Amino acid sequence: MKIENYALYLRKSRADMEAEKLGEGETLARHKKILTELAARKGLHVGKIYHEIVSGETIAARPQIQQMIQDCYNGLYRGIIIVEVTRLSRGNQGDAQAILDCLRYGNNNNGILVVTPTKTYDIAHNQDDEEYMEFELFMSRREYKMIRKRMERGRIQAVVEGNYMGSYRPYGYDILKSKTGRTLLPNPEEAPVVQNIFTWAIEENLTPGKIAKRLSSYGVPTYSGDPEWSVSTVKTILTNPTYTGKVRWNDRMRIKTMVDGKLVSSRPRSHHGDQYMLYDGKHPALVDDATFLAASKRFHSDKTKSGLKLINPLAGILVCAKCGKAMCYQSYPARPETAARYTHKSSQICKVKSAVASDVMDAVAYSLEKYISDFEVKIDNLPEVSEDTILKQMDDLQKELIRQEKKLTRLFDAWEDGLIADNEFADRKAINNxxxxxxxxxxxxxxxxxxxxxxxxxxxxxxxDALGSLLDADLDADIKNAYLKGILDRIEFSRECNSEFILDVFLKED
Ligand SMILES: [Zn+2]
Known part of the structure; x- marks a missing residue:
């Protein structure tokens, strides 16, 4: 008897990555255990495990699934074992089609079974399975969008109720999850360290740098078990209102950026108290409000002294149109900020005239305004249809498509059986196609x-958000910069002789 082999496919979804941040543990290891047990229970022989390391959504971005599809066509497998159908595809029509084709025609046209913990699908032989599979692969993108929105709303509500919703525990606390929510418990070893940090800052007037040195010399391990404390870690602790028993929601500060073709959201740090909303948390405070205020005030005053602060809001964005090198932000200590200029000093060969930095910033702000009104015009010109209507139409079309494809199959059968003539077959096939x-x-x-x-x-x-941050005189350059980088790829600067400067704005692609 020939042994039938099965492929086991592992891939993380975006939801898995969220869950891992909440301390759910390594997803793929867990899935592997679930699926190998499932295979053993069902008596399926696993020929190979395809372990997708990259988390790309499209087939083109996932080398393992490409290999698996190829192997399916080569007749290596009777089926694929996965945790859920959408692990195969959750992207575009093309990918969904490629998967369906593989499941229909793989294994030398015998079809590929899809085995999940809840159900086994045989789309080549079972019409219900086929219909369900098409629906799953097809709907996943929209569903995903709706789930994401629901999650977002859930998170805000949870913060308002005083739950701690940060992805990582703050130093000094452990995360406590229960049926009623998610909160923090003081960590017996770390909580006194946090209190010491505040005491040293206020009573001994120590700078974050000196506090870091003292902690390192005392042999106190950091959050990650590192023996060396950094200045920024201490600064982060001294400005984190969580230690006063508050929870914060810095929704306004969230920035989405594309990194290697993936949407990544990040929250740039802000030292301005009004950049996030604070709510009373369910967790106990480690320091009182007065101590916290005194410490963060101290911190603000020595922040301005440090020369490390980013002062150029267009850092990494504004480049020379001719050579692509960065334009430098040149400020003069003795003169007001308004005297700062963007200059091109990196090259002797490429000569570009400088410009007043605030003029450049005004021009960038103007271009953002133009983009916003442009997007608004585009929205106004979109056809007015409700989402439900579209989903209903989509559903109808999907059913019609399946009906037509079945008709085509029957047509082929009739022709092969000699029930219809060649010409009639060709005509009807053309109409059907x-x-x-x-x-x-x-x-x-x-x-x-x-x-x-x-x-x-x-x-x-x-x-x-980016425009607002750019116009907000109180906001630090690094925050403006993070906002701009969220939407802009680069701005090319050019200026010939004494003519006006020209900015070419390139948006981030999505
Ligand atoms: Zn240049």
Missing amino acids: DRIASIKNQMDHLEESIPVKEDYEEKIMSFH
């Missing part, structure tokens, strides 16, 4: 019509 192409075309249009509006709305929001 046209119909299928037209349905797919309509579906593509429909699918595009939903996210577009949301995408523009998200863009408008992030451009508003």
Whole structure:
């Protein structure tokens, strides 16, 4: 008897990465255990484990699934074992189609089974399975968007109720999860260290640098078990209101950026008290309000003395249009900030005239305003349809598509059995193919019509945030910079002789 092999496919989803940050442990190791046990219980022989290390959404970005699809076509497997269908594809129509084709025609046209802990799908032979699979692969992107929105709302509500929703525990506390929420418990070893840090800062007037040195010399391990304390770690502790029993929600400070083609959101640190909302937390305070205020005040005054602060809001963004090198922010200590200029001093060969920095900033602000109004015009010109209507239409088209594809199969059968003549077959096949192409075309249009509006709305929001930060004189340059980097790829600067400078703004692609 020939042994039938199964492929085991492992890939992290975005939700898994969230869960890992909440302390859920390593996802793929857990999935591997679940799936190998499942295979053993069902008596399935696992031929190979495809372990996707990259977390790309598309097939093109996932080398392991490419290999697995190839191996399926080469007849190596009877089926694929996965934790859920959407691990195979959660991206675009093209990918979903490639997966469906593989499941239909892989294993020498016998089809590939999909085995999950809840159900086994045989799409090549079972129409219900086929329909379900198409629906799953097809809907996942929209579903994912809705889930993300629900999660976001849930998080804000949880903070308002005093839960601690940070991804990592702050030094000095442990995260306590319970049925009623998620809060912090003082860590018996670290909590006294936090209190010492505050005491030293206030009573002995120690700078964060001196505190870091003292902690290192005392042999107190850091958050990550490192023997060496850094200045920034101490600064972070001295400015974190969590230690006064508060929870914060810095929603306004969130910035989304594309890193290697992935949407990453980050929260740049802010030392301005008004940049986040504070709520009374469920957890006990380690220091009282007066101590915290005194410490953070002290911190503010020595922050301005340090020369390490980023002063150029366009750092890493503004480049020379001719050579691509960064334009330098040149400020003069004896003169007001308004005298600062952007200069090109990195090259002797490439000559570009400098410009007043505040003029450049005004021009950037103006361009952001133009983009915002442009997005608003685009939204106004979108067809007015409700999401429910679109989903309903999509559903109908999906069913029609399946019907037409089945018709095509029957047509082939009839022709092979000699029930219809060649010419009639060719004509009917052409009509049928046209119909299928037209349905797919309509579906593509429909699918595009939903996210577009949301995408523009998200863009408008992030451009508003960036513009607001740029115009806010109280905001640090590093925060402005983080906002701008969230939406801009680069700005090319050019200026010939005494003419006006020209900025070419390149947006981040999404
Ligand atoms: Zn240049």
